[in-house]
Amino acid sequence: MTAGPSRGRRYVMLILFICGFSIILFRLVTLQVLQAAELTAKADRQHQKTVSFEGARGMVSDRHGKVLAMNVEVPSVFGVPTSLESPSRVARHLSPVLHIRTGELEKKLRQDKSFVWLARKVEPEQGRRLEQLSLDGIGVVMEGRRFYPKGPLLAHVLGFSGMDGQGLEGLERRYDSQLHGEKRVTVLQRDALGRTVFPKGLAEQVPTPGHTLTLTIDEVIQYIAEKELEEAVTHTHAKSGTVIVMEPQSGAVLAMAVSPRFDPNVVAKLTPDRWRNRALTDTYEPGSTMKVVVAAAALEEKVMTPGSMVFGENGHMAIANTTIHDHEKLGWMTFSEVIQKSSNIGAAKTGMALGEQRLYRYLQAFGFGQRTEIDLPGEVRGLLKAPKDWGRRSLASISMGQEVGVTPLQMVSALSTIANGGVMMKPYVVSEIRDQKGLLLKEVLPQVKRRVLSPETARTMTTMLEGVVTNGTGTKAAIPGFRVAGKTGTAQKIDPRTGAYSSTLFVGSFVGYVPAESPRLAMIVIIDEPQGEAWGGAVAAPVFRRVGEQVLNYLGVSREDTVKIAMVTRGN
Numbered sequence: 027m028t029a030g031p032s033r034g035r036r037y038v039m040l041i042l043f044i045c046g047f048s049i050i051l052f053r054l055v056t057l058q059v060l061q062a063a064e065l066t067a068k069a070d071r072q073h074q075k076t077v078s079f080e081g082a083r084g085m086v087s088d089r090h091g092k093v094l095a096m097n098v099e100v101p102s103v104f105g106v107p108t109s110l111e112s113p114s115r116v117a118r119h120l121s122p123v124l125h126i127r128t129g130e131l132e133k134k135l136r137q138d139k140s141f142v143w144l145a146r147k148v149e150p151e152q153g154r155r156l157e158q159l160s161l162d163g164i165g166v167v168m169e170g171r172r173f174y175p176k177g178p179l180l181a182h183v184l185g186f187s188g189m190d191g192q193g194l195e196g197l198e199r200r201y202d203s204q205l206h207g208e209k210r211v212t213v214l215q216r217d218a219l220g221r222t223v224f225p226k227g228l229a230e231q232v233p234t235p236g237h238t239l240t241l242t243i244d245e246v247i248q249y250i251a252e253k254e255l256e257e258a259v260t261h262t263h264a265k266s267g268t269v270i271v272m273e274p275q276s277g278a279v280l281a282m283a284v285s286p287r288f289d290p291n292v293v294a295k296l297t298p299d300r301w302r303n304r305a306l307t308d309t310y311e312p313g314s315t316m317k318v319v320v321a322a323a324a325l326e327e328k329v330m331t332p333g334s335m336v337f338g339e340n341g342h343m344a345i346a347n348t349t350i351h352d353h354e355k356l357g358w359m360t361f362s363e364v365i366q367k368s369s370n371i372g373a374a375k376t377g378m379a380l381g382e383q384r385l386y387r388y389l390q391a392f393g394f395g396q397r398t399e400i401d402l403p404g405e406v407r408g409l410l411k412a413p414k415d416w417g418r419r420s421l422a423s424i425s426m427g428q429e430v431g432v433t434p435l436q437m438v439s440a441l442s443t444i445a446n447g448g449v450m451m452k453p454y455v456v457s458e459i460r461d462q463k464g465l466l467l468k469e470v471l472p473q474v475k476r477r478v479l480s481p482e483t484a485r486t487m488t489t490m491l492e493g494v495v496t497n498g499t500g501t502k503a504a505i506p507g508f509r510v511a512g513k514t515g516t517a518q519k520i521d522p523r524t525g526a527y528s529s530t531l532f533v534g535s536f537v538g539y540v541p542a543e544s545p546r547l548a549m550i551v552i553i554d555e556p557q558g559e560a561w562g563g564a565v566a567a568p569v570f571r572r573v574g575e576q577v578l579n580y581l582g583v584s585r586e587d588t589v590k591i592a593m594v595t596r597g598n
Contacts, residue, residue, distance in 0.1 A: 081207020082170035083191055083198075084236035086184060088245040089457065095184055095198070097170035097235070101153025103144045107135050110163040120164070123155050124148065135163075146189055147171040170207070170235075172198075178287040180248050182303040183241075183402065183455060186290040195301055197455070200403045201239060204459055208234040237467060240458035242278035247271055250576045251283040255551070258569045259285045262556035268305050268434045269573060274442040274539060274548045276472040277451030279400070280577075306398075306405040309431035310533045310552070313517030314368045314499075314562070316427035318537075319440060320376050321365055321490065323388035326483045329379045332490060334361040336372045343371045346418035350374055350426070362490045366498030368514060370426040377425025382413040385421065391478045392440040393450065394432055400453045401470075408432045427517060437537055438550035444487050445511070445539040445548050448479030487511075492542050503536055503567035505575050507585030511545075512538020512570065514562035519555070532560035536567040540574050546583055547574060 086095035103124065110116055113135035114128075121128040124145045134142050145152075146169070153166050172187045185196020193202035251269040259267040264285075271281040288300050302308075324330040338356030342349055352370050364372030377385055389395065395410025409431030411420075416429075423429040435453065443450040452473040459468040479487070491511035494500040499514040515535040521528035534553045539545040551566040551573075559565065 081209065082235040083172060083187060083207060084205045084238040084462070086197060086205075086239045086241065088241050088243045088248075090244065091240070092245045094176055094180055094241070094243075094245070095172065095174050098173045099168045100147045100150060100171045101156070101166045102146045102169045103148060103153070103156060104165050104167065105135055105142050105144050106140055106163045106165070107137050107142060108140050110135055116161055116164060119159055119161060120144065120156075123152055123159070172290075174290045176245070177291065178289050179245070179252065180243060180282070181288050181290045182284040182301065182305070183243065183282050184290060185301070185403075186293050196303065196402065197239065197241075200401055201456065201459075205236040205239065207236040235462050237462070238460050239456050240460070242273075242280065242455050242457050243282070244280050246580055247577050248281040248283065250580070251281040251573055252285075252287065254569050254572045254576075255283045255285050256287065258551075258553060258565065262553055262558065262565050264553045264557070264565075265555035266304060267554060268550070268552040269569065270305055270434055270438045270550050271573070271577065272438055272442050272453060272548045274445035274545045275451070277439075277442070277453045278457070278472070279453055279455045280547070282455070303402065303404060304434070306400065306402060306433050306435045309406060309408050309433055310554070311428055311430065311517040311519075312432050312437055313427040313515040313533065313535070314370075314373075315437060315513050315515035315535055315537050316430065316432075317365060317368065317373045317425070318444070318487070318491065318513045319388060319392050319394075320373055320380070320385065320425045321361070322392075322444060322479055322483060322487050323380055323385060324361075324376050325486055326388075326479050327380060327384055330361045330376060332360065332362040332486060335359070336361060336364050336369075336375055338369055339371050341371070343374065345374065345422050348419055350422060362493055365490050365513070366493045368494075368499045373426045374422035377421050382416060382421055385424065386410075386413050388478075389424075389430070391450075391476065392443060393436050393475075394430065394440070398435055398439050398453050400435060401456055405435070406433060408436055427515065434550050434552050437535075438548055441512075441537045441539060441550070442548040443478050444484050444491075445545040446484075447481045448484040449477050450475040488542050491538065495538070499561075499563040500536060500538070500567050502563055503538060503570045503574075505540060505571055505578070508540050508574075508578065508583075509542035510538055510540045510570075510574070511542040512536055512567075514567060516560060516562045531555055534560050534562040534565040536562050536570045538570060540578065541583065546581060547577060549574060 082097040085093055087093050107113065113132050117128045117132035117135055120131050126145065131144060134144060156164065156166055170191065174184060183196055185194065185198040187193050187198045191206055193199040193205060198205065251271055255267045255269045267285040269281065269283040270279065272279055282305050284304050288296055293301065335358055337358050338352060340357060341352045341355035350370050356367060356369055359367065359372065389410055394408055396407055397405045420429055439450065439453055452475050454470055457470050458466060460466055488511045491513060492509055494513055495504050495510045500512050503510055503512050517533045518527040519531040519533060521531065532555065534556055535551060537550040539548040549570055551569040553565045556565045
């Protein structure tokens with residue numbers, strides 16, 4: 027009677043055993059075959075830590091190969107907290123070497139992480155001392171630290187990079203993708219006891235560096251521009267200043283100086299106001315330098331000739347319930363004298379003769395209200411309202427450089443157009459990009475943007491602008507032995523408290539080119555808020571003369587050369 031049930035239980039147990047064995051067998055097969063790769067990878071992840079390091083950034087040099095930005099290899103210190111037996115002991119050893127408080131180091135070393143930075147880009151001697159200590163769980167790797175060997179020179183153009191090698195400002199930011207090096211990936215292994223094993227030669231492993239940039243900038247010309255600008259800003263007790271030197275025929279920027287200066291090697295405590303490149307981020311009302319554009323448009327449209335007579339209204343002219351003033355009582359004068367004497371009334375009458383649409387068209391053609399597209403970050407468009415938004419006085423005001431905001435770069439680009447026979451070139455600062463082996467990757471050639479004026483109008487304007495320097499408001503820009511063409515500008519600034527034009531805040535400027543008959547240099551000088559005498563002819567024109575004279579001498583352009591060129595030009 028009991029055999030049946032007993033046999034049944036055995037069958038059930040056998041079936042359960044077979045099922046259980048099958049499940050175990052299936053699981054083993056799954057682990058050994060189907061999930062082998064996944065489990066191996068998981069085990070590796072538990073015993074490995076992947077760390078990436080950026081390669082050195084590429085060098086930046088001037089047009090003659092003089093290095094302006096480079097990398098120096100310095101040690102960085104990291105720790106692997108999960109492999110440390112005594113974080114407090116290690117922290118005590120590290121503290122005097124790294125000059126970091128023991129408590130701060132210990133806090134980092136007690137984190138539940140397999141990798142932490144302890145100190146980035148320290149001095150080489152600190153790295154050597156750490157290697158001598160040979161502490162378990164502490165490693166040293168070489169990283170590139172950006173170094174600017176010339177200090178403040180060209181700082182506003184070069185910009186600077188961050189701790190992780192990313193470009194933050196200037197060329198460092200604009201060309202970051204070309205300058206940064208390749209990433210080096212390093213795998214840190216753990217042994218059977220859980221300790222980190224550092225690969226042999228980790229500190230010496232160097233990833234591929236970034237590309238190198240060659241600039242249009244000339245280090246010597248940049249030095250001259252910065253030196254003279256800094257002296258002028260100091261002498262006039264000005265708020266700031268800008269000097270830009272360009273090649274009119276190519277658009278290549280030879281110098282771009284901004285004051286006050288800063289050292290890109292030490293930027294931690296500086297504010298953006300100190301490092302912004304005012305040459306292309308700040309706008310100002312150009313004042314009388316805008317009369318050059320108005321005059322060129324009037325000549326091109328045959329509204330005026332150099333000999334056209336304009337009445338100066340004895341220094342006062344009523345328009346739109348306001349009065350336009352000149353700095354002196356002027357009567358009848360030629361159009362050339364309007365520019366020489368910088369007559370506001372003469373400029374206003376010229377603008378009214380052109381009309382809103384034609385004046386606006388030429389302002390656009392000369393590049394105002396739009397970016398020059400220079401290869402630097404942060405450039406603004408400036409301010410140029412469409413005629414539909416102009417007021418009753420706007421035509422007159424814009425003609426004498428009010429109600430319009432321009433950047434120094436826009437203004438010198440406009441004058442370069444006249445110096446280049448009426449053809450506008452695109453300004454640029456990088457001429458070549460090469461890889462680490464010196465292979466040329468990209469060559470930047472001069473780029474024509476458009477023709478703005480006929481060659482005849484450009485020549486006529488040059489003659490008129492020479493008169494400004496020989497007989498007008500720009501006599502202090504004269505360079506002995508050279509013909510200089512240029513224009514002064516003095517603009518009232520808006521008082522932020524009242525919203526009206528200030529009687530004490532001015533921008534003095536001078537823009538021009540030399541030698542006038544065959545220009546090698548186009549230059550603008552801006553002195554912002556000079557104290558005391560603020561006329562552009564008094565504060566900016568002398569800077570143009572001093573910079574121009576030194577640069578022409580440096581370039582080997584002699585007085586005899588200009589005389590020969592002038593004779594050939596007249597002969598043609």
